[in-house]
Amino acid sequence: MGEADHIASPLPAEAILARIRALKSATSITTIRETIAELGETLHSDGAAGDSHEVEFLLARLDQVAASRTLERAHYYLSRLERSFSQVRTNGVNDINLNRWQEYTDILTDSLWLIERRDNSGVHSADYWGNFIPQIPYQMMRRYTRRGEWVLDTFAGAGTTLIEGQRLGRHTLGIELNPAVVEQARRLVAAEPNPHHTVAEVIVADSCTLDYRALLAQYGQGSVQLVIMHPPYFDIIKFSDDPRDLSNAGSVEDFLGRLGRVVARAAEVLDTGRYLALVIGDKYADGEWIPLGFRAMEVVLGAGFTLKSIVVKNFEQTTAKRTQKELWRYRALLGGFYVFKHEYVFIFRKGHSREKRRGG
Numbered sequence: 001m002g003e004a005d006h007i008a009s010p011l012p013a014e015a016i017l018a019r020i021r022a023l024k025s026a027t028s029i030t031t032i033r034e035t036i037a038e039l040g041e042t043l044h045s046d047g048a049a050g051d052s053h054e055v056e057f058l059l060a061r062l063d064q065v066a067a068s069r070t071l072e073r074a075h076y077y078l079s080r081l082e083r084s085f086s087q088v089r090t091n092g093v094n095d096i097n098l099n100r101w102q103e104y105t106d107i108l109t110d111s112l113w114l115i116e117r118r119d120n121s122g123v124h125s126a127d128y129w130g131n132f133i134p135q136i137p138y139q140m141m142r143r144y145t146r147r148g149e150w151v152l153d154t155f156a157g158a159g160t161t162l163i164e165g166q167r168l169g170r171h172t173l174g175i176e177l178n179p180a181v182v183e184q185a186r187r188l189v190a191a192e193p194n195p196h197h198t199v200a201e202v203i204v205a206d207s208c209t210l211d212y213r214a215l216l217a218q219y220g221q222g223s224v225q226l227v228i229m230h231p232p233y234f235d236i237i238k239f240s241d242d243p244r245d246l247s248n249a250g251s252v253e254d255f256l257g258r259l260g261r262v263v264a265r266a267a268e269v270l271d272t273g274r275y276l277a278l279v280i281g282d283k284y285a286d287g288e289w290i291p292l293g294f295r296a297m298e299v300v301l302g303a304g305f306t307l308k309s310i311v312v313k314n315f316e317q318t319t320a321k322r323t324q325k326e327l328w329r330y331r332a333l334l335g336g337f338y339v340f341k342h343e344y345v346f347i348f349r350k351g352h353s354r355e356k357r358r359g360g
């Protein structure tokens with residue numbers, strides 16, 4: 001179930017809800033099964049429950065009721081079904097209705113993401129070397145924000161987060177050092193429809209030194225509800241000649257120090273209890289695997305965050321690398337290492353866990 005479907009999807013006809021309620025007072029499982037069979041036929045024939053997601057969901061749940069072995073079990077499933085159509089229950093940081101959790105088939109909940117193709121719909125394109133696939137900000141915003149909330153991307157690049165935010169009805173602010181890339185992001189955002197009339201602004205600035213509070217104040221905001229960070233993976237891709245660019249850091253330590261400054265600034269404006277997603281990969285240099293991802297993770301943990309998940313995502317090889325695939329395989333066999341095929345999405349929550357607060 002996509003967010004757009006969720007927004008557009010009407011509740012089933014009151015008549016159906018009334019039938020479910022009436023079923024709850026049935027005193028025999030046979031009556032329940034017969035009524036469900038009739039109801040199923042009606043749903044199949046005229047789509048009375050609204051869009052196809054609704055109908056599918058309802059039919060699956062009704063099947064479950066009909067398959068119950070006991071009347072008590074059937075009543076239990078009917079009460080649950082009634083709640084799923086009449087009440088919304090969320091975890092407070094997103095719009096996912098937990099009473100209908102089975103419907104959100106597009107939301108990933110496993111820590112291994114094997115995503116074969118980037119989403120190239122709308123204005124998204126793979127043109128900007130080093131951008132992330134739109135599915136990453138999509139997943140983060142669906143899981144960790146509600147509609148109308150504010151998202152900060154401290155390394156906005158060509159605006160992937162902003163485009164997704166605009167589609168999903170989240171306000172987004174991006175910070176990006178390279179003015180030419182900011183122009184590109186603005187062009188893309190302007191070309192994407194803005195159905196929810198949200199803000200999607202990217203500014204040219206150094207995210208290590210910018211005054212984040214002043215930036216938010218320009219939009220009448222004191223805080224954000226999600227931070228997304230997709231920094232350079234140290235010097236793997238040189239994004240510019242600007243010495244302030246994190247890809248021009250003098251060493252791993254220097255890179256981590258700068259990243260720490262961005263994290264500290266972002267933490268100041270992120271609401272407590274809300275989330276920060278860090279997307280980063282590792283590096284191999286001078287015969288050594290440098291665990292940039294885990295080093296960066298430690299930086300965020302040091303800033304008062306709790307680690308919620310480490311997602312390992314398959315890594316799309318760049319075109320240049322693909323043509324050299326055989327060469328890399330040879331080098332790996334010779335050098336005793338493995339060729340990179342993954343990167344990380346680290347997910348943190350601002351604030352310490354209950355155990356840590358208790359001193360455990």
Ligand SMILES: C[S@@+](CC[C@H](N)C(=O)[O-])C[C@H]1O[C@@H](n2cnc3c(N)ncnc32)[C@H](O)[C@@H]1O
Nearest residue numbers: 131132155157158160177206207230239245246
């Ligand atoms: C990995 S890319 C981010 C790509 C982005 N997620 C997208 O989908 O287009 C990292 C970006 O950080 C920018 N950058 C590097 N140092 C920066 C700094 N100090 N302040 C702001 N942006 C910076 C680079 O110019 C580059 O565009």
